[in-house]
Amino acid sequence: MTRTKAFNETDALERAMDLFWMKGYHGTSMQDLVDAMGISRSSMYSTFGDKHAIFLAAFQHYKRGQQHAFDFLQESSGFTAALASFFNMLLRDIVTDEEKKGCFIVNSSTEMAWQDNAVKAIIQENYDEFESHFLPFFEKAISRGEVRDTNDPRAMTRFLYVNMVGLRAVSRATDDITFLRDAAKTALNALIS
Structure with missing residues (x-):
């Protein structure tokens, strides 16, 4: 039995x-x-x-629990509003992280990815998922004329990802939310220009 x-x-x-x-x-x-x-x-x-x-x-x-993170792309009315919503959501998560845990994926990436191929593969899956949502988002914004057509949508996706990861990593080491807001605002301005 x-x-x-x-x-x-x-x-x-x-x-x-x-x-x-x-x-x-x-x-x-x-x-x-x-x-x-x-x-x-x-x-x-x-x-x-x-x-x-x-x-x-x-x-x-953890990764499965993050699937809702892309819902705002369908809910936002335009390119700039969607990106602002993304950065606001990111900053809200950082501010409410009282234990300074940061992002599980970012933490695991810095601790393990360089030495563990299984972790590296999960992190790559995470980026691929991110790109599957944001690459079409940037392509659509370019085709609608919301962003200059000289911009490379894949490069924009990578820039956004690196800024998101950077904000999450730095947030563990600082209590200065103004520092993080300034960085997020600069990244947003770079993407919408």
Whole structure:
């Protein structure tokens, strides 16, 4: 007879994600995971695998939870309004991040991507998803004449991505929201000119 699991896998994975988000991969021990997930070590290994497998599952879980981040592109009425909405949403997330956790993807990228091909692949998937939304957005803006047709939509997408990642990374090291707003405003102005 098979034993029924006495825990919710999604809840346990959510707790593991929060732990990795706060402490990073290298700062998180297996005992930390057992304690945070609220499950036995044997249940953790049989359900999720080793620390690396748990980290990758938590990373994918985070990524799935971010799918709503592109909804504003359909809701905004124009190019400038949509980009302003994007930067406002980003700054709002930064300001409300009281624990200074930053972005799980950005944190994982700086800690792990250079040494872990599985993490690098997830980060590339994340960029590809970002590009799949923003490249057509910029192409449409150029075709409508909202942006000069001399602009390269792929370069604009990459510029926006790098600025988003940069803002998220720097936000962990500063309490100066004016600094971040100035950077976001400058990036917005560069994209709409």
